[in-house]
Ligand code: MCN
């Protein structure tokens with residue numbers, strides 16, 4: 001069997017030999033697009049003069065809101081699956097603003113030409129006549145509504161909702177102590193290696209879009225709604241995607257402008273973001289929690305009162321709307337805290353719009369609750385394990401105060417086992433000795449509970465051809481995780497065949513009938529389960545075929561290791577290949593089964609620790625990162641471990657190095673020189689253990705997700721280690737050298 005084995009990824013040859021095909025690698029007689037972007041954070045657009053730009057050799061067209069927006073029957077709006085849109089104030093964002101620019105970098109016009117270079121030259125020749133107005137780039141300022149960004153909304157507050165549960169006043173009256181906690185996540189940039197990119201071709205009323213996305217079907221739906229073209233006449237194809245980390249779930253105005261231009265011109269148009277454009281188009285996080293925690297002397301947390309302030313940037317993106325809801329609902333985390341009063345406030349600012357980044361909402365919630373745990377521990381003189389043990393949920397399933405149902409696990413058991421297996425106390429002791437010798441080293445621990453497999457459904461189709469070879473068409477859309485290999489393992493096991501007979505494909509709406517896509521660490525669990533269900537249907541059909549060949553009842557047929565057998569007469573056998581062949585010669589031909597599989601969310605959890613060293617200049621380095629996780633059944637330990645490594649390195653970046661710094665004008669002032677994405681040099685030594693005594697999800701795969709875990713808990717772990725190393729309190733990600741030395 002294959003499940004549980006660390007198989008190498010099946011389709012990696014092309015990646016390691018440079019033969020992969022990203023959007024930008026697709027050869028096609030397409031025109032190139034580029035964008036004129038606002039240089040002001042907030043300004044009326046009085047006039048855009050494109051006449052000089054049009055004179056540049058090779059330029060085909062320059063379009064502004066006047067040409068593009070009328071083509072759009074709607075604009076970008078939040079993802080409807082998770083949100084009651086009525087509780088949000090937002091505008092449907094069109095390709096270009098008609099009246100005023102609302103952030104530095106906002107696209108105002110699209111320049112289209114024969115080659116990238118003429119486009120680049122022409123962009124500089126477009127003259128925009130601005131009338132600057134006062135900008136609000138800070139959340140706290142925006143909340144005051146002195147300057148309104150979207151005048152039609154009459155306020156900058158998109159969302160203000162209290163998340164209340166239990167009896168908070170009573171909890172605070174009964175407290176022995178009230179502890180203040182602040183948790184700040186600065187603005188980040190997901191930075192996949194491949195930036196955003198799109199090619200759009202409109203021909204004979206049919207739109208074909210090659211797109212670096214995580215959600216081709218959702219994008220087809222959006223393009224259909226926005227351009228008024230039936231879904232049946234739109235194909236969205238996801239070629240190789242060079243990472244996304246949540247940032248390619250949303251639709252951006254650049255992409256609307258490219259599609260619109262291809263329709264107007266009747267010629268294919270392509271655009272690949274430059275790294276600078278990528279940094280503007282995919283910013284994430286940025287929120288502040290301030291609260292009070294009611295505690296008993298023994299460490300029992302009675303209640304939390306607080307405010308969560310979230311930056312949306314200048315527009316609500318497809319995905320940003322999820323976060324003001326999921327963060328507060330996950331703040332209680334794995335702990336039995338039942339009295340909460342958290343006001344969640346999301347505001348518009350004159351800054352680039354906020355999108356998703358790995359974990360989206362769970363890193364914030366985890367950071368907040370783990371800061372609470374660690375701070376309370378310090379205030380009461382308890383250690384990090386005791387405080388958590390005292391508050392962890394002990395009976396599962398458990399419904400949290402906001403209605404989320406935690407499915408399975410042993411939270412206390414995992415903490416105890418994890419602390420032992422990861423050598424937490426030994427490391428603590430070692431660090432203490434090192435500090436006595438004058439070395440600034442520290443050890444941190446944090447716990448997380450993650451909600452995974454949002455959906456609610458996923459699609460799978462299996463085709464077994466007349467020679468018995470297997471094609472799995474999955475609705476999941478892997479873009480680096482290797483899920484296709486894990487699904488091949490699952491299906492090779494389901495059919496008890498050699499894995500070389502299984503091929504897994506995905507990502508093209510003309511091939512895949514339906515899909516939700518890959519995000520929220522859902523794919524192997526929900527996509528793998530959908531595939532299992534389709535496999536069951538195929539096997540069932542093959543048994544019926546064997547039964548009818550032998551003229552027996554289907555109950556009489558047994559399948560094992562590539563052979564169909566008659567229970568009553570072991571001499572009667574048909575191989576997998578034979579039955580497949582018969583299937584295509586019968587009256588009900590073919591072995592094609594499609595499934596839409598639906599299930600509830602599932603909750604993996606774990607404890608991670610880190611060792612941090614700070615040098616004389618205040619630069620911190622994470623020396624070691626150790627993880628102990630219960631992710632249900634592990635399908636491919638090598639792939640799952642790789643997720644801990646990747647997320648762990650990004651956690652190092654978030655905790656210590658990465659910040660999308662904007663100046664007071666809302667202008668991004670970092671480049672790759674100082675937006676410091678960790679490399680192998682900054683990567684810690686990893687230890688990743690998955691609990692052997694795991695608690696399965698109720699999915700057929702028995703798995704839970706792991707794709708975001710280390711970035712969900714890692715920042716809290718590393719900040720805690722930093723506190724231990726320096727002997728100070730830190731609440732912010734990133735905590736930079738200046739702050740560490742202060
Ligand atoms: N896995 C496993 N056993 C489990 C759970 C997972 O073997 N019990 C393996 C899977 O087979 C898969 C990987 O671990 O190879 C992640 O699976 P899963 O947790 O189901 O997550 P998804 O496949 O849905 O991936 C999404 C997740 C998210 S939400 C972000 S953000 C992220 C992440 O994956 N973006 C990534 N990891 C990334 N990795 C790469 N290389 N690039 C990205 O953009």
Ligand code: MO
Pocket residue numbers: 245246357358359360518519520521708
């Ligand atoms: Mo994600």
